Amino acid sequence: MTSRWLLWLPLVLFAGLAAFFIGGLVQPDDRMIESKLVGKPLPQFTLPQGASDRPPLASTDFSKGAPRMLNIFASWCVPCAAEAPQLEALAKAGVPIDGIAIRDARADVDGFLTRNGNPYGHIGLDARSEVQIALGSSGVPETFIIDGKGRIVHQHIGEIRADDVPKLIAMWKDAR
Amino acid sequence: MIAELGLGALWLAAAFAALQLLLAGLGLAQQRDDLLLGVRPVAVAQAALCAVAFICLILLFLRSDMSVLLVATNSHSAKPWLYKFAGTWGNHEGSMLLWVTVMGVAGAGVALLERTLKRNTHMATLGAQAAISLGFYAFLLFSSNPFARLNPAAPDGQGLNPLLQDPGLAFHPPTLYLGYVGLSVAFSFAVGALLTRTVDAAFARAMRPWVLGAWVLLTIGIVAGSYWAYYELGWGGWWFWDPVENASLMPWLAATALLHSVTVLATRDALRAWTVMLAVIAFSMSMVGTFLVRSGILTSVHAFAVDPERGSFILVLLLIYIGGALALFGLRVGTVREGKQFELMSRETLLVVNNLLLTVILGIVLLGTLYPLMTEAFGHKVSVGPPYFNRIAGPLALILMLAMVAGPIMRWRRDKVGAVAGRMLWPALVMLAIVATLAVVGWGRIGILPFLGLVVAGGVAIGSLIPLTKRNLRRTPLFVYGMVLAHLGCAVSIAGMAADSAFTTEKLVAMQPGDTAQAAGWTLHFDKVAPIAGDNWTAMQGDLTVRHGDGGRTTLHPQNRFFFDPPTATTESAILTRWNGQLYVVMGDELDDGRWQMRIWWKPFVTLIWLGGFMIAAGGALALVGRERRGWLMKWRRTHAEEFA
Numbered sequence: 066m067t068s069r070w071l072l073w074l075p076l077v078l079f080a081g082l083a084a085f086f087i088g089g090l091v092q093p094d095d096r097m098i099e100s101k102l103v104g105k106p107l108p109q110f111t112l113p114q115g116a117s118d119r120p121p122l123a124s125t126d127f128s129k130g131a132p133r134m135l136n137i138f139a140s141w142c143v144p145c146a147a148e149a150p151q152l153e154a155l156a157k158a159g160v161p162i163d164g165i166a167i168r169d170a171r172a173d174v175d176g177f178l179t180r181n182g183n184p185y186g187h188i189g190l191d192a193r194s195e196v197q198i199a200l201g202s203s204g205v206p207e208t209f210i211i212d213g214k215g216r217i218v219h220q221h222i223g224e225i226r227a228d229d230v231p232k233l234i235a236m237w238k239d240a241r
Numbered sequence: 242m243i244a245e246l247g248l249g250a251l252w253l254a255a256a257f258a259a260l261q262l263l264l265a266g267l268g269l270a271q272q273r274d275d276l277l278l279g280v281r282p283v284a285v286a287q288a289a290l291c292a293v294a295f296i297c298l299i300l301l302f303l304r305s306d307m308s309v310l311l312v313a314t315n316s317h318s319a320k321p322w323l324y325k326f327a328g329t330w331g332n333h334e335g336s337m338l339l340w341v342t343v344m345g346v347a348g349a350g351v352a353l354l355e356r357t358l359k360r361n362t363h364m365a366t367l368g369a370q371a372a373i374s375l376g377f378y379a380f381l382l383f384s385s386n387p388f389a390r391l392n393p394a395a396p397d398g399q400g401l402n403p404l405l406q407d408p409g410l411a412f413h414p415p416t417l418y419l420g421y422v423g424l425s426v427a428f429s430f431a432v433g434a435l436l437t438r439t440v441d442a443a444f445a446r447a448m449r450p451w452v453l454g455a456w457v458l459l460t461i462g463i464v465a466g467s468y469w470a471y472y473e474l475g476w477g478g479w480w481f482w483d484p485v486e487n488a489s490l491m492p493w494l495a496a497t498a499l500l501h502s503v504t505v506l507a508t509r510d511a512l513r514a515w516t517v518m519l520a521v522i523a524f525s526m527s528m529v530g531t532f533l534v535r536s537g538i539l540t541s542v543h544a545f546a547v548d549p550e551r552g553s554f555i556l557v558l559l560l561i562y563i564g565g566a567l568a569l570f571g572l573r574v575g576t577v578r579e580g581k582q583f584e585l586m587s588r589e590t591l592l593v594v595n596n597l598l599l600t601v602i603l604g605i606v607l608l609g610t611l612y613p614l615m616t617e618a619f620g621h622k623v624s625v626g627p628p629y630f631n632r633i634a635g636p637l638a639l640i641l642m643l644a645m646v647a648g649p650i651m652r653w654r655r656d657k658v659g660a661v662a663g664r665m666l667w668p669a670l671v672m673l674a675i676v677a678t679l680a681v682v683g684w685g686r687i688g689i690l691p692f693l694g695l696v697v698a699g700g701v702a703i704g705s706l707i708p709l710t711k712r713n714l715r716r717t718p719l720f721v722y723g724m725v726l727a728h729l730g731c732a733v734s735i736a737g738m739a740a741d742s743a744f745t746t747e748k749l750v751a752m753q754p755g756d757t758a759q760a761a762g763w764t765l766h767f768d769k770v771a772p773i774a775g776d777n778w779t780a781m782q783g784d785l786t787v788r789h790g791d792g793g794r795t796t797l798h799p800q801n802r803f804f805f806d807p808p809t810a811t812t813e814s815a816i817l818t819r820w821n822g823q824l825y826v827v828m829g830d831e832l833d834d835g836r837w838q839m840r841i842w843w844k845p846f847v848t849l850i851w852l853g854g855f856m857i858a859a860g861g862a863l864a865l866v867g868r869e870r871r872g873w874l875m876k877w878r879r880t881h882a883e884e885f886a
Contacts, residue, residue, distance in 0.1 A: 072574055075518065076567040079525075082611075083560055086532065089614045090552050113833075141810070168830070192833065 101201050107215045108199040112189025115166040116174045122189030128215035132240035134162045135209040139169050140177035142205045148224035149181035156184035160237050163187040212240040244309050247297030248388040254290035255378035258371045265368030277364050281352040288349035295342040302329045308394035311387050317398040319777045327411035334387035341377045343422040358447040366433030376558040384554050417462035421527035423455025428524035431517045435573045440513045445506035456496045457861035463489050464854030475812040475827045477842050482630045487610045488530030495523035498599040501592050511580040525563045584655040591648035598641040602634050635690045642697040646704035668704040675699040687743040694739030701732035719867025727860025734853025740846035751836040761843035763789050778804045783828045799828035823847050
């Protein structure tokens with residue numbers, strides 16, 4: 066045999082591969098994809114009315130001086146129902162929240178709000194996820210904090226849990 | 242009671258696996274025949290016990306026993322029985338139990354059927370097989386017990402992912418698993434041969450049927466999976482380079498290489514070390530694939546129960562078995578004598594080219610699959626899409642196809658350049674003719690890869706038939722027909738892929754009942770849309786009358802389905818198959834104005850992709866039967882020659 070060490074090459078390569086696997090497993094489980102738009106202005110959009118008793122939503126609603134929250138939800142989304150009490154809590158604390166219903170129908174949204182409560186000011190209907198994609202959001206639910214000048218300051222991915230509420234309120238206050 | 246019986250059988254099976262390892266190990270180390278005598282019966286008993294455990298789990302699913310955690314989380318009493326049955330392995334624990342069961346049965350097969358291998362190698366192989374099984378038993382019993390009880394019992398189950406409620410699911414994963422496990426047998430053979438230093442032609446002949454069988458099943462599994470994704474996902478594509486698809490493709494690539502190199506070893510006694518290496522790689526890829534899918538370190542459209550703890554467990558098994566086998570390879574392969582030599586102009590050379598190309602493609606797929614993981618280690622998130630795979634693996638696959646034209650018409654050991662050139666005449670002419678035809682018909686309209694794909698497919702089609710010329714067809718061995726069929730299948734499949742990407746017409750329209758749409762000579766009339774209910778779903782179903790030109794009318798029924806439990810919406814595509822292609826219609830969501838989104842494809846000759854795939858599998862099966870029958874015939878002749886001597 067010309068080069069005996071060559072026989073160990075497969076093992077060395079495998080060790081390298083295994084190191085990556087271990088690295089992948091040890092790393093904190095973080096499969097959130099943060100929007101590239103955090104820190105940037107909200108993209109322009111105008112959405113039709115998403116619920117019968119709420120006005121429709123446009124990007125201009127967010128540049129009126131006061132910071133607001135933008136919640137992306139859907140009537141077919143189970144975690145969205147789970148985060149409803151937390152949204153109620155935020156609304157009670159004085160945070161104005163607007164919603165975008167993703168791939169939804171107005172009648173379904175109405176039913177969802179009747180069942181789970183309605184913390185929203187404006188609700189827009191994004192039937193084909195176009196605004197959602199423009200926002201850099203990769204799933205439902207997601208919540209954005211937008212300062213009074215229409216700039217995105219924070220993105221919360223996944224449902225809001227009870228211990229997230231104080232943090233979000235603090236961030237909303239900082240955005241003023 | 243059934244659950245406890247199953248669990249008991251599983252523990253006993255694990256104990257028998259340990260015993261099998263102990264008997265083989267001690268027996269070989271101390272050269273004690275009395276210990277080795279016990280290995281085969283123990284292997285059979287282990288398989289039987291494991292099968293009992295698996296049957297128990299099937300019974301629990303069929304009876305919808307909601308006091309068993311696994312059944313409650315993965316099944317539902319309203320499901321049709323076929324999906325209850327298939328649900329047994331449509332989850333992590335059940336699929337792992339299926340894995341060890343198949344592995345045990347394969348081990349019993351090796352114990353009972355293998356007669357030609359030297360006894361020590363045979364025993365070492367069974368020992369290695371037991372060692373692998375033992376790891377999976379430990380995994381099942383300590384971290385994924387399929388028989389765990391739920392107290393109090395659930396009123397009803399949580400259902401099964403609706404995408405998986407399809408007849409395809411009933412047979413797709415088990416087929417792949419059978420393939421993976423067949424590769425584990427090849428792996429055990431390689432380890433056994435390394436341990437006893439007997440890497441030779443006899444070893445290759447003993448291993449070959451397992452490699453062939455595994456390869457046939459993997460081929461069927463991948464082809465069926467591809468068709469399932471094609472009609473179920475409703476995206477019109479047939480391969481998405483998704484990590485889970487790659488996880489099944491990588492072992493297949495390694496097995497294809499192994500299949501060819503094991504033939505060189507069996508026929509010409511060359512490529513000894515390389516064949517052993519490939520046997521290790523092939524099973525390693527099965528395990529790496531399982532690890533990637535189950536650990537959840539890669540995200541995929543395939544939703545499996547993801548659990549880092551289980552990922553760690555599989556990783557440990559991976560380190561022990563693959564690391565151990567590769568270390569053994571480093572230690573022992575130097576003592577394996579070099580095999581026979583061959584000249585540059587020979588079939589062996591072409592098979593080496595085949596092996597190298599397949600290995601490089603395997604490396605590319607592995608790199609593409611793992612790249613997101615690697616960059617994530619450095620803080621970036623990326624995903625690797627189909628363009629990377631198509632652009633890099635595509636050209637290599639085409640070169641591989643060219644080698645496939647030349648390989649079978651070359652002679653073993655040495656050949657003459659002039660003679661080979663003469664035999665290449667017809668394939669070369671056909672390829673030139675296709676180039677000329679395509680140049681006239683669609684220059685500039687067809688992408689370069691589909692263009693070359695069609696050309697090479699023609700060459701392979703002719704080239705694959707050449708081994709049948711100038712020989713007595715009735716006396717040609719069956720396995721030659723197998724090779725011809727498999728290679729022809731490659732040509733057919735490549736032609737289908739190329740035709741699909743070169744000539745597909747796609748149309749996205751919004752229609753309301755009464756509207757008519759046109760696509761590629763087809764007229765689609767949207768008659769009505771109406772609700773329809775199934776066992777555990779409701780759907781909006783569209784009725785479309787379609788006709789091609791002035792041909793006969795047919796009605797298509799695409800659906801937009803909603804499953805209750807768990808609540809999920811899916812689209813059911815409607816597919817009309819004609820001899821020259823498929824009309825593929827997907828009904829999307831209803832728009833605000835009462836119109837419906839319709840996605841219409843006309844895909845010329847797309848069915849060739851799967852037809853070719855099944856031809857490849859059938860060719861492999863023919864070769865397997867042919868080889869085995871020849872083995873029996875030769876043995877029969879030998880024994881009878883002794884009788885008359």
